[in-house]
Amino acid sequence: MKINRNDPCPCGSGKKYKKCCMEKKMEKTFSIEDAYSTMQNILSRASLMVQSSRYKQDLDHAQRLFFDIRHDEELLPESVKPSDQNNFVTWYMCDYNLEEEKISPLGFLLDKKGAEMNEDERELATALTGSRLSLYETLDMDEETSTILVRDIFAGATYQFVDPRLVEMAKERFLFGLRILEWQEITVNVGDLYLFPLEILEQLLMYLKRHLFDPRAIVQPTLPELLKIKGYLFNHIQMAMRKSPPHKKKRETPQEEETATPDGKTDTNNKNNKNGKMEESVATVSRSHFSVEDYDKVVKLLSNYQHTEKISPDNDKDKTVFYWFKKPFHAVGQKGDGEITVTKRKLLFITHGQELLDDGKHSLIKLLKPYGVHMYDDLEKRRGFATEKK
Numbered sequence: 001m002k003i004n005r006n007d008p009c010p011c012g013s014g015k016k017y018k019k020c021c022m023e024k025k026m027e028k029t030f031s032i033e034d035a036y037s038t039m040q041n042i043l044s045r046a047s048l049m050v051q052s053s054r055y056k057q058d059l060d061h062a063q064r065l066f067f068d069i070r071h072d073e074e075l076l077p078e079s080v081k082p083s084d085q086n087n088f089v090t091w092y093m094c095d096y097n098l099e100e101e102k103i104s105p106l107g108f109l110l111d112k113k114g115a116e117m118n119e120d121e122r123e124l125a126t127a128l129t130g131s132r133l134s135l136y137e138t139l140d141m142d143e144e145t146s147t148i149l150v151r152d153i154f155a156g157a158t159y160q161f162v163d164p165r166l167v168e169m170a171k172e173r174f175l176f177g178l179r180i181l182e183w184q185e186i187t188v189n190v191g192d193l194y195l196f197p198l199e200i201l202e203q204l205l206m207y208l209k210r211h212l213f214d215p216r217a218i219v220q221p222t223l224p225e226l227l228k229i230k231g232y233l234f235n236h237i238q239m240a241m242r243k244s245p246p247h248k249k250k251r252e253t254p255q256e257e258e259t260a261t262p263d264g265k266t267d268t269n270n271k272n273n274k275n276g277k278m279e280e281s282v283a284t285v286s287r288s289h290f291s292v293e294d295y296d297k298v299v300k301l302l303s304n305y306q307h308t309e310k311i312s313p314d315n316d317k318d319k320t321v322f323y324w325f326k327k328p329f330h331a332v333g334q335k336g337d338g339e340i341t342v343t344k345r346k347l348l349f350i351t352h353g354q355e356l357l358d359d360g361k362h363s364l365i366k367l368l369k370p371y372g373v374h375m376y377d378d379l380e381k382r383r384g385f386a387t388e389k390k
Helices: 021-027 032-049 053-066 082-094 105-116 119-130 164-170 198-212 223-229 233-241 295-303 354-368
Strands: 073-075 134-142 147-152 158-162 174-183 186-197 247-249 258-260 266-268 270-272 278-280 285-292 308-310 319-324 338-343 346-352 372-379
Touching: 032 082, 032 105, 032 119, 032 174, 032 186, 053 082, 082 105, 082 119, 082 186, 082 233, 105 119, 119 174, 134 164, 134 198, 147 164, 147 174, 158 174, 158 186, 164 174, 164 186, 174 198, 186 198, 186 233, 198 223, 198 233, 198 372, 285 354, 295 308, 295 319, 295 338, 295 354, 338 354, 346 354, 354 372
Parallel strands: none
Antiparallel strands: 073 247, 134 147, 134 174, 147 158, 174 186, 258 266, 270 278, 285 346, 285 372, 308 319, 319 338, 338 346
């Protein structure tokens, strides 16, 4: 609650706020270094409170959510960069609600240890608890002073602060995923930093709007609330733009066709040319990724679709697999032109070549809307944040 200058001072002195604690507060001077130092101390204390085995399940679930790990995948620690880990810790401490406490680790710290903090620490911890990620564009910058002016694309608010790293990156025409914090007349970016080329602004907005809003919700949360709840989407976008996500399947299943070589050994999907060099197979694996908003609805729609045939057992409640046919499957009588795997949160459509991918993808977009939403495509071993063709 904001205290006005002429309100009674909350310390109970009987004086007006402007003649009491407001003057004391104005006498304090804090630097950016003070803010980061205090912030690090608070985050470390919150981390210590949730390090027991009691919170292991919370940590595991948070990692799976943040790094978009399915039930049949595992996280590869060696693939997680220091910046990824820093972003995860900040998001986990500020945004993730612990299952039992129903609040974030920072909120839990304030509840249990807030009385032991001084006023400045409590104010900073409260500001951190209320912070959120958002998408920002650069309005202006001053290289001489390393000052940058950015605008929150969703909320419209502008912030000006000193950050040499952001100024350098802004010159390369990047959009930023930032968590901006205001404390004691100081404005800083906290931990999280995501870079997106300015050219994909339209795709970014489309993706975030699709995945932030729940089409089934009777009353939608406000946009700031949604960004607080689903800030991990920024990490999902960043991973989709990378070639190698930090996770892999737990059980590898060979999907490449093995052919015999002259020496009797097998050659997987590659053949030796005359120069002894390896050539890629002519068939190109093409994938289309969808997010699943309602697993049961998606499975039901695909089960009744004339171009798909269910091939997984009915007793598997976590994953359902279908063959996809360019023509209605009863008229083909073969293994199929593609395969669809549906899990609780993802749908993966795999086929060969651009033409088949486009045929199947656009059919699925129409069929599954709004219970399954197209995210991006993998074509010719390239992982990209692609847009659907109109």
